[in-house]
Amino acid sequence: MNHFDYVDQQILLQIREDARKPFSQIAEELKISNSLVHQRIRKLKQQGVIQKAEFVVDEKQIGFKTKSYVGIRLREARYAEEVVKGLQEIPQVLECNYVSGYYAIFILVFAYDNQHLRKILYEQIHKIDGVAGTDSFICFDTNFKRPIPLDYLTKNAANE
Amino acid sequence: MNHFDYVDQQILLQIREDARKPFSQIAEELKISNSLVHQRIRKLKQQGVIQKAEFVVDEKQIGFKTKSYVGIRLREARYAEEVVKGLQEIPQVLECNYVSGYYAIFILVFAYDNQHLRKILYEQIHKIDGVAGTDSFICFDTNFKRPIPLDYLTKNAANE
DNA sequence: GCTGAAACAAGTAGTGT
DNA sequence: ACACTACTTGTTTCAGC
Numbered sequence: 001m002n003h004f005d006y007v008d009q010q011i012l013l014q015i016r017e018d019a020r021k022p023f024s025q026i027a028e029e030l031k032i033s034n035s036l037v038h039q040r041i042r043k044l045k046q047q048g049v050i051q052k053a054e055f056v057v058d059e060k061q062i063g064f065k066t067k068s069y070v071g072i073r074l075r076e077a078r079y080a081e082e083v084v085k086g087l088q089e090i091p092q093v094l095e096c097n098y099v100s101g102y103y104a105i106f107i108l109v110f111a112y113d114n115q116h117l118r119k120i121l122y123e124q125i126h127k128i129d130g131v132a133g134t135d136s137f138i139c140f141d142t143n144f145k146r147p148i149p150l151d152y153l154t155k156n157a158a159n160e
Numbered sequence: 161m162n163h164f165d166y167v168d169q170q171i172l173l174q175i176r177e178d179a180r181k182p183f184s185q186i187a188e189e190l191k192i193s194n195s196l197v198h199q200r201i202r203k204l205k206q207q208g209v210i211q212k213a214e215f216v217v218d219e220k221q222i223g224f225k226t227k228s229y230v231g232i233r234l235r236e237a238r239y240a241e242e243v244v245k246g247l248q249e250i251p252q253v254l255e256c257n258y259v260s261g262y263y264a265i266f267i268l269v270f271a272y273d274n275q276h277l278r279k280i281l282y283e284q285i286h287k288i289d290g291v292a293g294t295d296s297f298i299c300f301d302t303n304f305k306r307p308i309p310l311d312y313l314t315k316n317a318a319n320e
Numbered sequence: 321g322c323t324g325a326a327a328c329a330a331g332t333a334g335t336g337t
Numbered sequence: 338a339c340a341c342t343a344c345t346t347g348t349t350t351c352a353g354c
Contacts, residue, residue, distance in 0.1 A: 019213035053179035063312035
């Protein structure tokens with residue numbers, strides 16, 4: 001397991017909320033040196049704990065008003081790979097997972113509006129060979145969306 | 161509709177993939193001045209197109225191996241708000257949406273492992289008043305995950 | 321493993337076209 | 338609406354503790 005102490009956790013908590021926060025400011029708040037922040041962030045990157053920094057784009061502001069999760073059933077399991085390839089060709093499909101349960105594949109779709117979603121479903125997804133059917137769960141509202149807790153790592157670090 | 165031209169699009173494409181990319185470097189690549197990049201990013205922030213910059217944390221690296229979508233059915237529709245409040249108390253529930261279709265609420269859960277997920281489901285979610293039942297779609301694998309396309313804005317800008 | 325200073329690079333604001 | 342310049346601030350490296 002990776003080493004992961006209080007300083008790492010505090011740095012992570014800050015930069016994952018604001019990736020452009022100056023390291024010098026973080027250092028000041030944690031009362032550590034400028035360069036230590038730099039060293040720790042480099043370590044976290046090397047370990048793969050942090051991968052990259054992204055600017056978050058508001059989907060509604062750029063015209064995507066309909067967010068929907070879609071469960072996909074296959075005619076037979078062997079079509080899975082091919083269907084994933086087909087889904088990848090549709091830019092509005094932002095996420096694609098193999099799942100357990102009633103569906104084989106579970107995706108996240110962003111469309112301009114409900115009509116656009118209907119088009120994507122019936123003119124594109126349903127035409128992919130191997131797709132037996134779909135169920136859509138259109139998001140009326142997102143109540144909350146938040147980052148993953150960091151407690152597991154610190155708990156484990158305590159055992160080292 | 162917002163003004164949104166080629167420069168805006170190019171800047172967005174770059175910073176959403178790397179929020180710490182130096183503005184000066186973006187300026188160089190687009191062959192525009194340093195300060196124009198700065199101005200445009202400020203504009204995009206004011207318009208709400210970009211909200212904040214985040215560092216992406218790898219869930220597996222920090223101990224969360226089980227990702228699952230969970231559909232929640234309610235005993236009666238009027239319980240909705242209360243159930244959302246209950247879900248908010250569970251830190252491993254990272255996203256919560258009101259949805260159309262078979263379920264009333266659809267959530268994203270990250271757990272240490274399958275047993276931990278089971279615990280969250282039966283010892284926490286099922287004990288919230290109003291929850292009639294749940295179905296879990298455990299993600300065996302995420303085939304792809306990508307950012308939203310930006311073409312809509314530029315298409316609309318052309319009509320202005 | 322951490323700090324501090326020094327060299328370097330980038331962000332910011334004001335002015336002019 | 339954009340570029341240029343001067344100024345401020347942050348980043349990064351490295352010697353030393």
